Amino acid sequence: MAFWLILLIILFVLLGVLIVRIIFEVTHPEVRRYSFKTGKLSSNEKVRIVFLADLHSRKYGRDNIRLIQMVSRTRPDFIVLGGDMINASSLAKNDSAALSAVEGLTNLAPVFYVPGNHERELSENADQKERFDDLMFELECMDVAYLSDRKEIMTEDMYIHGLDIDSRYYKKFKKNSPLPAAYISSKLGRPDKSKYNILVAHTPEFFDSYTQAGYDLVLCGHYHGGTINLPWIGPLIAPNFTFRPEHSGGAYRKKDTVVVVTRGIGSHTFHIRLFNRPEIVVIDIRQEDELRK
16 A cells, blocks of 8 residues: 555656646747858858747746847847737637837848748638738837738848748648648749848748748747757747657758758647747858857
8 A cells, every 4th residue: 555655645746747848848948059050151241140930929927038148148030920820719819919029130131031821720710810910000109010921021132931831831730731832833933043042931840842942041939849859859839739840959960951940939729848948049141260259
């Protein structure tokens, strides 16, 4: 009897530790840094980009002040939002949390916003049309560049392209149909090879198509880092309920293209993260090796 009581106590302690760890991870984002070199920038040009995705209307302090302060300390030249900053579900609606974050970020650097599947769902749902229009109006008032199948000039040598992926490529419980590389060029045209071209595409599921499209850097999110990242097993589950998702977080190189996938800054529906803290991604692009302090 004593053995089973001790075992039960141990199990309750372990469960308590696990719950505390999950709460800590969900509420404490970290900064992850990458540095890439290119021959397409002028010799004295250095660009720092902060990349955020998948906020899902989460709040880090009042008006998202904790998130804004963390980004501010990285001293970005540009901020890129990779989609799913809001929740499409009316049951989890809290657009003010996302908008307060975006507004604070616009005081730090120019902001580019590329839609994810939640923004796409809002735009296509007749019942949510007014809400989507309100979102677009607020972003326009903040002078945020909303890149839905269009590009913007970041610097003389650097362009950013935002791909708004159709809803049919966001199916759940199974792998989606392949996304042809021609699909990307039909929406965005072909990148100017003389410039440094960044493609922002919300889901990393179509990794091979992105690396065939001629971009120098691709930024993705969507997978939330696999939600739970187990030792020796790796990322466990993606938001579309597929197991062991590939390219769920980190930097990957294929030929001349680097793909950076953020683990996301928020969560939704099931607010669980384990060995997989939310993250602010800082990317330095330059000719030199040293990191800017």
